[in-house]
Every structure is written in structure tokens, then in C-alpha cells.
Amino acid sequence: MLKRRDIPFLAVIGLLPLALAACSDATSSIDPRTNAPLVRVAAVAPSAQVERSFTGVIAARVQSDLGFRVPGKILERLVDTGQTVERGQPLMRIDSTDLRLAMRAHEEAVAAARARLRQTAEDEARYRALVSRGAVSA
Template sequence: MLLPSCRSATGSDPRTDPPLVRTAIVQSTASAQTRSFTGTVAARVQSDLGFRVSGKVLERLVSSGQRVRRGQPLMRLDDADLRLALHAQEEAVVAAAARARQATDDEARDRNLAAEGVEPPAAYDRMRASAEAARAQLRAVEAQAKVARNATRYALLVADAAGVIVETLAEPGQVVAAGQPVVRLAHDGPREAVVQLPETLRPSLGSSAQAALYGRAGVVVATRLRELSSAADPLTRTFQAKYVLEGPLADAPLGSSRRRVATT
């Protein structure tokens, strides 16, 4: 039984809609029927990217459906407060370095006095402990300055891999939290047909199927089941299945116009 796909009645953007997939499961018995299902073409790896610091979005540099390269800037935060925090930490390093130098000089002087018997050893021990504490404090503020310096770089979000922007989840002026997803990126690489199968159909992993893109119905390729969800969707009571697209469909487009893919 074939379940043909149909276009949405709403005005969706064809550049960002994932290609549609039609899947048909073929049973090996003579009495079994071929069943077709509609799904979507998706990247095997998809990342929800977010900033590592909180802040106000200053600039969005990409749009949905746009292809990006690894390391390409995607969004930028207002880093004014981050730069002020870095300046404060750098000044703290200067002050701590001055205290550490003074404590080191005092330690050297007291060491000589203690060696000459002019100063009791206990006084030198106290000065040595004070110098060690000053040097430790310097290392601590240097580490804090490094964290602040890193934070200024985190104000620029870059792509962690080459791929296609599936969706942007934040706009300029919006305040976002650290780790909040702001860009959804589909990585280049293997493509898969993602379909929802009914409870009555549970194919085994590695089982074969056939697929064809909408608009290229004459191009039918063999696929295999890579993943089958063990839990049903609570609303539809269907199980998500992922079929690996190979051959002519290995580069099935993402974020382009609608396609229909059939797998068997």
C-alpha cells in the first residue's frame, strides 16, 4: 500500500524544509505486501550550537538554508562587558605581580639576615610563607585572566563543522544564556531517510529497503536500516527509523526544495 506525500498547506520556506522521503518495506514472504511510508532526508550528525557565555546577540551572520564551512562565524554577542571583565583581571594580574616581586625581594633579604644571625629563623619562615602565598595568588589571578580572555573569544560563535544551517533560533537583540541553542547545523556527510513506522512493523537492523527522491522517481537505490527507536512516540505511537542513503542519493540535498524519497 502506497502512502504518497503531499505538500503542506501552510506557506513554508522550501529552502529550509527537509526533503520528503517515501519508504516501502518489502516482506520476504510471497503473501506479504509492500508498504510505503513518507519521511525526510536528514544528516546523520546534527548539532545544536550555542554560546559558551551569556549575553545579548549583536549580530546574526547566517540564515537558514545557508551552507557554511568549518570555523565560519555564525553569530556574535555584545562583548563590551566581557572586555571590561578582562581588563579588570589584567589589572589584577599587574597588582598581584607587584606584590609577588616585593614578597620575593623581602624573602631574599630576610634569608640573608637569617643566615648572618641578625634575624631569627622564625621571622624568615614567616616571610617565606608570605612570599609563597603572593606567588600563588599571582598564578590564581593569571588563570582568572586567561578565563576572561577566553570568554571574549566565546562571544563569537563559529561552525564546528562544514554543513547547512537548518534553523536559527535567536535574533539580534535577544539575550541568550550560556549553552542555549541558537543555531541548528546539519553536518556534511552521510544522509539518512528518517521515517515513522507503525507499531505493527518492526524490521530488523540492517534490513534492506529502497529509496527514491521526489522529482527523481526513476532513481531508486537500495538502503539499509541503521537505527530503529525502541520507544514509540507518545502522540503518534510510531517508531522512528533511520535508513542510510547510498549511491546516487548519498548526497541528497538538505535545506533545499521539497523532495520525496521512497525506501523499500
């Protein structure tokens, strides 16, 4: 139960929000979305140059198809795109592994051909000796 001395205390607590609301600034109730900021406007004259656009294909006047004499991975590019180069100037450095392997394969093919030549020469000498003795027919 409420006592008589508690009633004024409760009345003050109940009226305190109303008193605080009455003391608030009146401009805070204005919505900032409806109050637009001022904007400065300046007149701009159009430029004398008119922008134009065209459809087409752009191609180089001189184009050269370059290639390497041997296949391989590119290790280093020695010139940049658009740079002027002279005849004989190295453009790129290629990994020599593929070239070395191809050279070794060709060397092995040459060694095999020499072995076949030697074997054929020995067979011919043996057949000539057999023909001269009459062991085989000519």
C-alpha cells in the first residue's frame, strides 16, 4: 500500500519526463530530410570542341610475324612491347633444355647410323671372302 508521504515523490517522478520534454530545443522536432541544404549554382558554357565517336578497327601499319628457329620455354623477354629493335638484336632468351635434348637425340642417331655403316661394311667384306672361296653363290 502507498503511504501518504510517497504520493508527492511519485508525482514528481511521473511529471519529470514531461518537464524534460518541455525544456527541449524546438528545432530538433524539424525533420532534416525536409530541410534541404543551400546549393550554389554556377553557369557553365559549353566547350567549343564537340566530342565524336567512330566505329572501326585499329591495326598497325607494319606487322611482322616473328618466330624462333627452335622450340622452348621463354626464360626472359629482353625488349618491351612497342620498343624499336634493330636487326639481329636478341628479343628473348629461350630455355636450352629442349635444344640440348634434341641435339643429343641427333647425335645418338648419327652414332647408330655409323654403327650400321660399320656393320654393313663388315658384312660386305665377309660375303666377298665367301664368294672368292666359292662358299656362296654370287
